[in-house]
Amino acid sequence: METLARNPRNETGIETAVAILAQRFGPRLDRGEAMRAQHAHTMSWIAPQPADAVVFPETAEEVQEIVRVCAEHRVPVIPFGTGTSLEGHVNAPMGGISVDLSRMNRILAVHAEDMDVVVQPGVTRKALNQHLRDTGLFFPVDPGADASLGGMASTRASGTNAVRYGTMKDNVLGLKAVLPSGEILTTGGRARKSSAGYDLTRLMVGAEGTLGLITELTLKLHGIPEAISAAVCSFPSAQDACEAVIETIQIGLPVARIEYLDAAVVRAVNAYSKLTLPETPLLLLEFHGSAGSVAEQAEIFGAIAADHRGTGFEAATREEDRNRLWQARHDSYWACMQIRPGASAFTTDVCVPVSRLAEFIVMAEERATADGFQAPIVGHVGDGNFHVLLLVDMDDADEVRRAKAYVGWLNETAISMEGTCTGEHGVGQGKAPYLERELGAPALLVMAAIKAGIDPDNILNPGKIGLPA
Amino acid sequence: METLARNPRNETGIETAVAILAQRFGPRLDRGEAMRAQHAHTMSWIAPQPADAVVFPETAEEVQEIVRVCAEHRVPVIPFGTGTSLEGHVNAPMGGISVDLSRMNRILAVHAEDMDVVVQPGVTRKALNQHLRDTGLFFPVDPGADASLGGMASTRASGTNAVRYGTMKDNVLGLKAVLPSGEILTTGGRARKSSAGYDLTRLMVGAEGTLGLITELTLKLHGIPEAISAAVCSFPSAQDACEAVIETIQIGLPVARIEYLDAAVVRAVNAYSKLTLPETPLLLLEFHGSAGSVAEQAEIFGAIAADHRGTGFEAATREEDRNRLWQARHDSYWACMQIRPGASAFTTDVCVPVSRLAEFIVMAEERATADGFQAPIVGHVGDGNFHVLLLVDMDDADEVRRAKAYVGWLNETAISMEGTCTGEHGVGQGKAPYLERELGAPALLVMAAIKAGIDPDNILNPGKIGLPA
Secondary structure, three states, X not given: OOOOOOOOOOHHHHHHHHHHHHHHHHHHEEOOHHHHHHHXXXXXXXXXXXXXXXXOOOOHHHHHXXXXXXXXXXOOEEEEOOOOOOOOOOOOOOOOXXXXXXXOOOEEEEEHHHOEEEEOOOOEHHXXXXXXXXXXXXXXXXXXXXXXXXXXXXXXXXXXXXXXXXOHHHHEEEEEEEOOOOOEEEOOOOOOOOOOOOOXXXXXXXXXXXOOEEEEEEEEOEXXXXXXEEEXXXXXXXXXXXXXXXXXXXXXXXXXXXXXXOHHHHHHHXXXXXXXXXXXXXXXXXXXXXXXXXHHHHHHHHHHHHHOXXXXXXXXXXXXXXXXXXXXXXXXXXXXXXXOOOOEEEEEEEEOOHHHHHHHHHHHHHHHHHXXXXXXXXXEHHHOEEEXXXXXXXXXXXXXXXXXXXXXXXXXXXXXXXXXXOOOOOOOOOOHHHHHHHHOHHHHHHHHHHHHHHOOOOOEOOOOOXXXX | OOOOOOOOOOHHHHHHHHHHHHHHHHHHEEOOHHHHHHHHOOOOOOOOOOOOEEEOOOOHHHHHHHXXXXXXXXXXXXXXXXXXXXXXXXXXXXXOEEEEOOOOOOEEEEEHHHOEEEEOOOOEHHHXXXXXXXXXXXXXXXXXXXXXXXXXXXXXXXOOOHHHHOOHHHHEEEEEEEOOOOOEXXXXXXXXXXXXXXXXXXXXXXXXXXXXXXXXXXXEOEEOOOEEXXXXXXXXXXXXXXXXXXXXXXXXXXXXXXXXXXXXXXHHXXXXXXXOOOOOOEEEEEEEEOHHHXXXXXXXXXXXXXXXXOEEEEEEOOHHHHHHHHXXXXXXXXXXXXXXXXXXXXXXXXXXXXXXXXXXXXXXHHHHHHOOOOOOEEEEHHHOEEEEEEEEOOOOHHHHHHHHHHHHHHHHHHHHOOOEOOOOOOOOOOOHHHHHHHHOHHHHHHHHHHHHHHOOOOOEOOOOOOOOO
8 A cells, every 4th residue: 555755845836826826816815924823723732833825715616726726736735614623633734725614604405305405614503503493404413613514524523412413424415525636526415325335425524624625515404303301410420420321321212412511510610601500520411302202211311310329300491491501511611711711721532432431531530630630521421422621731841741641641541441532523633643553553554545545645634634744 | 546457367366376275275165166156146137257266264364364365366355245235246257266254253242331242244134133132232234135244334235224223334333354465454443433534434334345354343233122113004106105204204203114115016025925915005114112102103103194195004013913014024025026937136226315205216117117017116215215126037138128228217317316326235236337427437536546545456356336347
């Protein structure tokens, strides 16, 4: 299998391509430092590496033009959605052109009768659901941030609803993407299933823009449930809460969301969102279904929670109460940032088989305490997936070093439990060191062979997924 | 992107590799005509193309040895499960070695607490479910035939349960496969979700053995539902039956199975399975859930059916009655073969957005009648997927020509409706002519680039998925 060439930074090519694109796109190409910094500023702890220019295409044809110019001059192309990725995906380690797709934000077709929708990549998940509000349908994937759907597809995002509705992998029916040749790849139609050759849809979902620039997505929609209820339940320990989760999943209760917040997060959320939740580990749930089914699910979960020393179990069926709870969950990142003002968050993401979850969360909490970190934990625990937010003073080199060591330990532990170093944030730059340990050398060789076959000059988002820059 | 070399039949290499493997595997390598014919005899209408020898490995290490010998001598390697594929997947157009994986039939681990299982590729779906019978768990993917799980993964199989439980794409957590280099690729662990690089699991699922030989699969399991009920309902026309299906899917009723049998199939099934179903279009359903939910689902479907002139709606909750109905459905292929004794079945498979289903099935029936064919139709209609069984006298060249023209028309029509020429049977040899029309030239170039990157000498199952032999 071929290996990829590691390109040096191509100064001449970049200068030429920027000049050509500046002439073509006029004010829609920006070389200013502020704009470049904003497009390299992500929510990641990884140092920004700005591109040389940011361009704002409005059509797939314009994306083709940009890619053709960059291909001709061997210049990196870095796709940009909303910049909410967490592992350095939008960085430009070898420079190049950041392609901001936010102006490609049209919803092209709603096929309510087939429960699918065709969108441009810059449409955000909230904008899509707002557009769908009168159809009785919704798009369930919810990573918290109001990310673009192209970015969500590219990182194989998921979030709170995945335990019931799946991840982006499960909710993209097909897509179009501009290849390094400038041609547009179509990966599938609108059939609910297909066995027509290699699954190029799933290959592009999670490829982090390294194989093509997504210009159109066909997404599955779901019926808004007849009834929705939320519930909260407090537990004396992480162990008890996780055991309640494990039992819930094992008996097959079709919860739509089951989220874990540790005591530190609950404390932060109470302060930030003016709530009065008991400051112990908490599960926050949502049930979807018919009125009868939702009531039955809540009752069954209540019994499970009681068996695991859960207290204060309460179901909220009023939309206002539900929204308040879930807004608090979504704001937990910002709430946690208030725990240590001025600190930065090393947010990291692991996922393990659900049977290992209790043990792992307890270990993660204990080790953070032993290492002297404030490290609140939230998790999409129905999937065995959780995030640790290490609050770190980035000016303290020793603390940064210890934080990196903690993240390394967390990833290695997840892998040793037959889990993954990244459940939903992607690899980007931050998780690249762990990929070989997780999947083995042959998997990395196969990924490199695919990349070399499709993008032999390595111009599409180089330096991500453990591939050479 | 590179293109693949079209190999001539490599007589010297084949002779050498067969000799080496014969010495190594002794009686576990068979050069006899009967065995070779059996391994090229599929349920397909495509002419058999036997391999030069059939070998029966018992371990992954033996598969590695076989692949290394074949790679060294540039000899095709054709994986074989149970031979139930329908599009010529097990044919050896350039000769080579058929690798029969049926002896790799061990269940390696059942992780009931995580609802997953690790199996060798030769385990069949029925053997797996038999093994699981005391765990309260089951593996839902059910293509009808008692196929091997490796083969089901390789063709991205699905079947009657897919409308609720998904296809093989959705139920393989990870796998191991021997690459052309002889190394073993691992695509993932046991986490329920992962965003760790290119989705190699989904790439191998549906790759039809052209990228690696699967030696191990980790599969998702599901809880056996507390209650199951089946139901049948007759309709005066295909249009009415399909409209009932469309409404059922659109309101989000979580049916586990919703199968269409046209009047000809019902007639055949009555004769074959000694039933007395009304000989009009029929829907056969199964509901899974709690006792309350199953009753509610049946009631809601009953009301939908009545709105679409459905009659004789009847729910069967006794296991014996249910099994009888579903056995009849599974036997419908054999029942239909009795319609025209001596004829062969051109079984073909298409899938369209569900809104186009009624129109398409009516067109398919009308055109078959106009063309003078007996062509019973069965369908996994909840996914918009159906099969036409053209009953053809293979000795009548003109009839064969007309049958091929019909299949071509059916595929082209599915594609024109934004559907696919293969919902679940794979591409193999039979669907290759339609792939470019469905996905466009760039998709085929990308598939060829992936194949060339991973298998540059084109030794793994050459001549499938529209790739060169």
